[in-house]
Amino acid sequence: MININCIYLLIVFSFLILFNLSAQPAPKYEVRAAWITAVYGLDWPRTKATTPAGIQKQKEELVEILDKLKEANFNTVLFQARTRGDVLYKSDIEPYNSILTGKSGKDPGYDPLAFAVEECHKRGMECHAWMVTIPLGGRKHVASLGKQSVTRRQPKICVPYKREYFLNPGNPKTKEYLMSLVKEVVERYDVDGVHFDYLRYPERAFRFPDSYDYRKYGNGRSLDQWRRDNITEILRYIYKGVKQLKLWVKVSTCPVGKYRDTSRYSSKGWNAFHVVYQDVQGWLGEGILDQIYPMMYFRGNAFYPFALDWQEQSNGRHVVPGLGVYFLHPSEGDWSLDEIQRQINFIRNHHLAGEAHYRVKFVTDNTQNLYDILQNDFYAYPALQPPMTWADSIAPSAPSELKAEQISEGYTRLHWKASTDNDKQNTPTYVVYASDELPVDTQNPANIVATGIRETEYIYAPILPWTTRRHFVVTAIDRYGNESEPSAPASRY
Known part of the structure; x- marks a missing residue:
């Protein structure tokens, strides 16, 4: 045997x-x-x-x-x-x-x-x-x-x-x-x-x-x-x-x-x-x-x-x-x-x-x-923290009123309205996703361009000019790792 x-x-x-x-x-x-x-x-x-x-x-x-x-x-x-x-x-x-x-x-x-x-x-x-x-x-x-x-x-x-x-x-x-x-x-x-x-x-x-x-x-x-x-x-x-x-x-x-x-x-x-x-x-x-x-x-x-x-x-x-x-x-x-x-x-x-x-x-x-x-x-792309759902499983509200404004060649200023969370002691942080396709796929880590953003604006600056992407969404994450639904997309033309 x-x-x-x-x-x-x-x-x-x-x-x-x-x-x-x-x-x-x-x-x-x-x-x-x-x-x-x-x-x-x-x-x-x-x-x-x-x-x-x-x-x-x-x-x-x-x-x-x-x-x-x-x-x-x-x-x-x-x-x-x-x-x-x-x-x-x-x-x-x-x-x-x-x-x-x-x-x-x-x-x-x-x-x-x-x-x-x-x-x-x-x-x-x-x-x-x-x-x-x-x-x-x-x-x-x-x-x-x-x-x-x-x-x-x-x-x-x-x-x-x-x-x-x-x-x-x-x-x-x-x-x-x-x-x-x-x-x-x-x-x-x-x-x-x-x-x-x-x-x-x-x-x-x-x-x-x-x-x-x-x-x-x-x-x-x-x-x-x-x-x-x-x-x-x-x-x-x-x-x-x-x-x-x-x-x-x-x-x-x-x-x-x-x-x-x-x-x-x-x-x-x-x-x-x-x-x-x-x-x-x-x-x-x-x-x-x-x-x-x-x-x-x-x-x-x-x-x-x-x-x-x-x-x-x-x-x-x-x-x-x-x-x-x-x-x-x-x-x-x-x-x-x-x-x-x-x-x-x-x-x-x-x-x-x-x-x-x-x-x-x-x-x-x-x-x-x-x-x-x-x-x-x-680790070619960023990764988010796995959530602690046993402590809190309620995600913040989605960021709203996302705007994308080109401020110079290749640079895009994003700003949005803050999310809220059920845990009032915490202020959510934000994740910025960018893509050349709509809808922006938030399940693909290759589309993550920034994490841990603590303000309600972000300057997107691609590493190389030819890698600039046109479409953006933002999500909010609470201190337990719960991620919100994405904002409505904003695009740079």
Whole structure:
């Protein structure tokens, strides 16, 4: 009898052969994300903000990254806002990260998260605050934070383990502390999402020092189940807290890339459920997150069956596999580019919500021509955010009274009457479509010429004079991703 795994492998290899040849048609709705890593200055910043010139240079470095992402039609930035017990925004709770100025707690002279949000929105991209949750860093790092460290301010929720410090998931006060940080970010900044990294126990932490808490709070559960429940309770508490503040802010995590063994393939001892106590499928089933970005930095059959498993268990939430594009670099893994191409094709063919690239430097540095292949092939046209229909499914009203006025050779000024939305706290943004044919096909992403427009006018300027289009429509999109019907067309003659 043929083993079911063998049959599955044959199917997978057939996919690989088929989807390696060319990119699938670009979807209209797709998350295209990149992680901007601040820890150790891996992606940003390179310059210290210790002088006015340094501040300006630091800002310019971030703008350069965002410009390149925009040019390649990325639509989501995962901006590192908290590392290990320190932050990259103005906080009343934790100190500034030393990477900004060279000294822990020193004000860089501007607010990096506020700047990142503003610049992302200028480019029609979402900005999610990426926050490392449980780890607090090694002893030297914790000592550098001095009395501002949470280990000094709230020592009862912190534990040392293997020469590092961690928040203790078994202490009920931990979730309250993390929520206080999230509350600062969500209330003070116009972020589109909060993205939780390392929401888990350390790897294979069988001797993690939580025996006292287990005896006190275990209530007859096994140690493994109690630990999983602790992580779930933290996420549940924060998710509900975020939604009470701003319902439209997306809550996401980046769990270990394999949930656990599947009927198709073994996780080979490394998975979220058993090794780090993340019950991610439970989170999806309960609906206590909006998106997951599983860290799927694997090749071949260590990727495909597990990506499919995430999608099958998604409960309608957005599954956005994290791709290990850093492995394209010779010093990291020297993968061939077609490995990433096949993964994106697989994601699209199986209708996952999109993909995220770890890290942005390997994208913008055009490692093995990755940036070129994304810009010219996979991301040749813009894409809209998949909607969060479980939070709100009512689209704004259609823009009205669209006018098109030629203001110079090739340049067209569009203006329209604003849309309204059922959520009165939000002002819709707009998408401009252009075509040489009527009716303008708003299902074709090739017709999207601008996204994230926050005013009720737009200057259409084609890249080349001979690419000028004559017919236009505009739609409105709310903060949940619901798109309105198009306006009546306007034409330039």
